[in-house]
């Protein structure tokens with residue numbers, strides 16, 4: 001049901017009966033996070049940089065949130081955490097800040113499947129005269145460390161490799177790749193865009209991230225608020241601030257503190273570590289949906305099935321239909337998934353990621369991304385399977401592209417089996 005807000009647009013007033021499976025685009029706020037944010041949104045409105053009592057309380061809340069972020073990442077020193085407006089800003093700050101901090105080095109290495117918030121700064125650096133190498137991935141979405149090794153140059157400034165891909169969920173072994181970089185030259189900086197993996201997987205400094213100098217994260221991908229993120233900056237890394245203004249964040253990021261957003265991020269981090277064991281259940285649900293598709297919907301291709309992936313993500317391409325049509329069809333049934341990255345939704349062209357992993361041509365236009373969260377239940381996964389089978393079949397009947405797809409989906413009410421019902425805390 002929809003109701004008219006005070007303004008002219010419509011806002012949803014209930015999630016009842018809808019099924020949300022687009023958590024890589026954004027995820028619902030955890031109720032505990034909302035509670036925390038509310039406490040800092042009303043009477044406690046003060047500027048955290050001011051000197052009077054209530055403002056000092058806000059500054060303390062920010063300090064606590066910094067500790068919560070550091071704890072999730074396994075950092076001993078929370079000072080390395082700089083609050084930002086989200087991962088787009090963190091990525092821009094990492095790339096431009098590293099470039100400004102090392103003016104004599106003019107080469108950047110990244111991958112062909114990065115998020116636009118890394119590819120955009122790379123393109124800008126190219127316009128400024130930098131050389132940028134885009135490493136390819138194979139059909140499993142994997143990066144060959146030998147390619148990385150060969151591409152490193154004496155003037156390489158930065159290597160930026162994402163931790164998990166937002167469209168396919170495929171994971172890169174960032175720790176191992178960072179070691180290859182540092183063995184070549186310890187002064188080459190390493191950045192990872194970990195926006196899709198923080199909060200979904202245990203990723204920790206002091207373990208696999210020891211050679212990483214910058215890490216980007218964003219609260220809204222793991223049940224925190226939109227417009228709030230962080231950048232880890234290794235103390236020893238030469239880096240210049242990107243967002244200049246006030247003295248907030250010890251001059252590393254100017255701008256009045258977004259206190260509710262920051263405390264929301266902190267609480268979301270704390271909850272993410274408490275709920276780490278739900279990832280197994282989420283991946284079980286994902287695998288069951290994948291198995292259902294393989295068994296019941298002919299002409300389906302799972303992207304990255306043979307690669308380590310995020311537990312919540314399923315990227316699948318259906319022969320003979322348009323992914324966008326499928327998203328609309330499912331939306332009419334109040335089942336919400338996406339064609340891939342939120343940033344490329346709306347374009348009928350397959351994304352650069354699916355092109356890079358070499359999804360075969362008959363399939364690539366029919367690609368969709370399903371992304372679960374710790375709130376997804378087995379019942380919902382079952383409903384999603386049914387809705388998918390019905391919608392694919394319907395679109396194929398209507399589509400002139402359906403030729404060549406053998407068989408029709410075997411649509412039965414299905415039960416997705418898991419140990420227990422999804423967590424709804």
Ligand SMILES: Cc1ncc(COP(=O)(O)O)c(C=O)c1O
Nearest residue numbers: 086087088115117166195196218
């Ligand atoms: C891998 C990746 N990096 C960066 C971003 C940008 O994050 P934000 O929305 O916080 O700017 C996203 C969001 O879709 C993402 O998936």
